[in-house]
Amino acid sequence: MLKADELIDRILEGDASEEDAKDFQAWLQVPGNLEQFSLRAELHADLRRSLRRRYIQNRALESDADGTVTDSASSPVNHPATVVLSRQVLRLTVAGIATAACVFIALLWYRRDGLPTSEDAFAATVVSNVNGVLTAEGSQWNEKLIPTGDYELQQGLLNLQFGGGVMVYVEAPARFAVVNHKRVILHGGRMSAKVPPEGIGFTVETPEAEVVDFGTEFSVDVEGGASEVHVFDGLVRVHPGASKQRDVSRTIDLQASQAVRISNGFTEPEGISVAFDRFVRNFDEPRLNYARAIKQLSPLVYYRMPIRDRGLVAQPPQYSGVVLTGEGKRPPHACGVFIGGSLRVGVDSTGRGGRVDSPPTLSTGKFSLTVFVYLENPARQAVVVTNFDGKRGNFGLSLSSQGILEFTLRSDVARNTVLGTSVLPLQTWRHVAATADGNHLHLYEDGKLVDSTPCVDMAVSDSETLWFGTDANSTRAWNGRIDEVAMFDRALTDEEVAALYLTAQEEIARSQ
Secondary structure, eight states: OOOHHHHHHHHHHTOOOHHHHHHHHHHHTSTTHHHHHHHHHHHHHHHHHHHHHHHHHHHHHHHHTTTOOOOGGGOTTOOOHHHHHHHHHGGGTTSHHHHHHHHHHHHHHHHHSSOSSOTTTOSEEEEEEEEEEEEETTEEOOOSEEOSEEEEEEEEEEEEEOGGGOEEEEEEEEEEEEEETTEEEEEEEEEEEEOOGGGTTOEEEOSSEEEEESSOEEEEEEETTEEEEEEEESEEEEEESOTTSOOGGGOEEEETTEEEEEETTOSSOEEEOOOTTTSOOOOOOOOOHHHHHHHHTOOSEEEOOOSOSSOBOEESGGGOBEEEEOSOSSOSEEEOSSSSEEEEESTTSSEEEEEESSOOOBOSSOEEEEEEEEESSOOSSOEEEEOOBTTBOSEEEEEOTTSEEEEEEEBSSOEEEEEEEEEOOBTOOEEEEEEEOSSEEEEEETTEEEEEEEOOOBOOBSSOOEEESSOTTSOSOOSEEEEEEEEESSOOOHHHHHHHHHHHHHHHHHHO
């Protein structure tokens, strides 16, 4: 009998003999083999999609000049898996398990390749809604199916699936119109799209431009009489100008890591730096090894800063808090150190920090804090997290007047401070840990001990209000992002801090 992968390949490629078919039938009856078959079939599908995507992009680029986009079904490499499978798998229909395998693969293709019913019935479906309030003609829309029409996302996040498996992520506040299963008009706000080969030709229109996709991942930001297009993977074609004033000679092709701004009244688009972290392009908050490592150390409280608008969510939940907002332009969520969210304070966000009115009591005299910080613009004396309020409170992590990280802890007799080694760099995630064991106060940056000073037990706090990214007077606002905050009622060891940082680096490498 052939090796399992070789046998699967023959079945999927239509080259299996009658003997191979019998062997395959017997092999499928072994527990666990159906999953191996499905994974191998997925690999074949990915290879076909990669070849088809390259072909379709070339054809689409040629045909777009004539105002049309090539249908992916016309590609000579677009042979549906079901055609290849049917010839061999029909021989196996006597065995129910083989039929189950075919159904399993068919379901995979069904789920990926688009909408389940007629495009005339609706243009998109709601995949996920994260505290979102979507309205249509002034009334809240709570249905899963999205017909053509005008919509406004007043709060939260919305993930929509359009034809061809196109995934669109909308951030509030946003106003948009769904034209059909391949076209959206974004009047204002932010929208991101992931477009597989089957969805090539998906178009986002704005007041200043038209963006035509050729199988890629991109984001569009419409605000203040300007439209920005940021491309993270693949290729998009941008036609500047309003719908009735577009000049084909000004068309721009943007590839991965390129971005452009088109302003109303300006004749030429402006090349800008691509903003990888500005847009929410995935709503998932994955189960990460770093989070697991934190939980194994038994923290008093853990704030993962997930992507959601309902506030500062804590584990345990009784220590949750609220996000403070002001007269800003954007919601407070932003991409985190890993895949997921973070608390964004200042910059172009409405975020003005966070507040927890009922945090856990710190009563053992021992303490540890771990957190990731990201500074987007220069800042001085900006707060990361603290419970100081005048003479109340017992700890605080912030920037010094020179822009260096400093951690201050109050005991019953004095305040002790430890400092970082240098000015905190911009646009770089840094892992910070501070520990107090009753004898010394330690500060760690990226897993390494950078400062230590003698210190007695920390003063006891009776659930003092906890502030993130600001202080009690709202005068020392952070200017960037804060993520993965954990507090402990004991001092972590050097080895535990180093292990956390190493786990984080491994997690970052995987997420990229």
